[in-house]
Amino acid sequence: LLSPDTILGLVEKHRRETGSVTILSARRPDPFGHGRVITEGKNVLRIVEEADAGSEERGVNLINSGIYCIRTDLIRELLGDLDADNAQGEFYLTDVVEKAHKMGRPAVSMEVGDPEEILGVNTRVDLARAEALIRREKTRDLMLDGVTIQAPDSVVVDQTVRVGADTVIYPNNYLFGGTTIGAGCTIEPNCLIVDSVIEDGARVRCSSVIEESHLEKGCSIGPFAHLRPGAHIASRAKIGNFVEIKKSHIGEGSKVSHLTYIGDTDVGRDVNVGAGTITCNYDGKKKHKTVIGDGSFIGSNTELVAPVKIGRKALIGAGSTITKDVPDGYLAVGRSRQKNLIKLNE
Structure with a gap:
């Protein structure tokens, strides 16, 4: 489903704007079941999974695709700090976004033109x-x-x-x-x-x-x-x-x-x-x-x-x-x- 143009656009935006973390996202009228991308201005503060989201966060319709562009040295540093302190008791890769923001290396989001490109398959x-x-x-x-x-x-x-x-x-x-x-x-x-x-x-x-x-x-x-x-x-x-x-x-x-x-x-x-x-x-x-x-x-x-x-x-x-x-x-x-x-x- 994911087009080559979308991948190239993600990489170009990453190189042009941050060089840190760039997230591929989309807006859906019904975002149920998806992680929400919480932003402040153009920066992404964190990604919240459905099970951990509060009522206000669940009202956000910007969803996470699970597709990121991130520097190799940064991801190696952040992976060691992950923990399972969440509702599902799992290690969330999405936590690296919030950790990077707290380090002063904020992430940005690129919205895909067609949300169907990042359709998740869970069932x-x-x-x-x-x-x-x-x-x-x-x-x-x-x-x-x-x-x-x-x-x-x-x-x-x-x-x-x-x-x-x-x-x-x-x-x-x-x-x-x-x-x-x-x-x-x-x-x-x-x-x-x-x-x-x-x-x-x-x-x-x-x-x-x-x-x-x-x-x-x-x-x-x-x-x-x-x-x-x-x-x-x-x-x-x-x-x-x-x-x-x-x-x-x-x-x-x-x-x-x-x-x-x-x-x-x-x-x-x-x-x-x-x-x-x-x-x-x-x-x-x-x-x-x-x-x-x-x-x-x-x-x-x-x-x-x-x-x-x-x-x-x-x-x-x-x-x-x-x-x-x-x-x-x-x-x-x-x-x-x-x-x-x-x-x-x-």
Whole structure:
């Protein structure tokens, strides 16, 4: 919360006016719970903690931030004289201000322009308030840089996240870590994006989770998709609803549109993966790789038992369990033949 300009201003005032003790302070309409800064003219006489303050002192609205600029030799001298003669039986660092004044080395105060900069955090309520202020500052900066954020108070963006101009972020999104989002992207509501790269023009549809993944230009993710670490989605590719991708590359223009798990797989260009397809990558001991060649068509409800390779422009019949490699251009079917056994009574 504390800005560099405020710290530099405190140091400059200290060097210019006292060279002894300079206190960063603020005025609050309701100073309850804060130490009060008691002044006489421009000098600070003492700092009184809430528990030790009298009725007149509690009426003072100039509060202590706990941030000081003080000469090293002076603080070393004063620390040895501190005692715990107060309502809480504690050693108060704030007592050095009064002791310095009595030594003829009075302190001065610098009031911060925005009292929120010195917001104290003593409870989880205070912590939530401080986090909200930081989030608000981040979303404000993004909007000033050309990002559209709808309902910005509902969007959580880490300070380390970068977002390009003309991207639209809908409500209830969470962008964490080293995430980078390019220009002209759309992030629909209720998404979680962590440590991921999203290139220009990509669209993340509602309620998707993206972790440590890379989305190239113009691809579409979701709704309700889960990209786990190591997912790489090439340009113009589409990952649809209820699809999970883990440690896999999905080639340019390929489609994995419905109800599918792709793990440890290299999918080529312009591949269509039908609904209900599973890459069976784990044999109980090790993970194995699946390769699907360019232009292939994987029928719905297919199981690809790794390690297995599907050639270029191959066609896999719906409902197949594929355990052997399929050459380029072949139709493969791995299922039992349908039998209509008996006619049931009407």
